[in-house]
Amino acid sequence: QYVGMFMVVFAAVIFVFLGSIEGFSTKGQPCTYSTGTCKPALYTALFSTASFLLGAITSLVSGFLGMKIATYANARTTLEARKGVGKAFITAFRSGAVMGFLLSSSGLVVLYITINVFKMYYGDDWEGLFESITGYGLGGSSMALFGRVGGGIYTKAADVGADLVGKVERNIPEDDPRNPAVIADNVGDNVGDIAGMGSDLFGSYAESSCAALVVASI
Secondary structure, three states, X not given: OHHHHHHXXXXXXXXXXXXXXXXXXXXXXXXXXXXXXXXXXXXXXXXXXXXHHHHHHHHHHHHHHXXXXXXXXXXXXXXHHOOOHHHHHHHHHHHHHHHHHHHHHHXXXXXXHHHHHHXXXXXXXXXXXXXXXXXXXXXXXXXXXXXXXXXXXXXXXXXXXXXXXXXXXOOOOOOOOOOOHHHHHHHHHHHHHHHHHHHHXXXXXXXXXXXXXXXXXX
């Protein structure tokens, strides 16, 4: 809910700031890096806002899929560890590869579809097209921030609470199943290390792709 509220407010801010560059004008303007007339800033602001929301939603989905993969992989790795370290490592490594390929491919597919849809309006105006696409990487990174920082704070607070109660007061080992706070600690680890990492991986991939497109357009 909080992330959704942030997405809506930040999207509105992006639209207002970018649209006000030319006073919300709907007339074409001379291009900065090429000859001819480029699309109005108002429409660039609209498309930038849409690409920001697409990037944010894809980032959230990436984090969710990463948590699902990690949860299944953790259970399977635990079972394989009974047979030896080698099989456990292979299971963990393959699940990490699945997550990496899934996030990169989903980011590439959404970016490809977005470019082709936006190109129906922009045509040969590559400068305006890729300027509006930059919001895609910003959306991915902003959602990664919530997963990384929020999950990290949550898991650290739960970890400290579990250690204080378990080790100091009850004299039981760390990560003992008899300590309910261990469950909260593990949930926080999954959010911070997996959902945050998944969103971060997608955000970095999307940002570098958008940067390359912007440089190519000018």
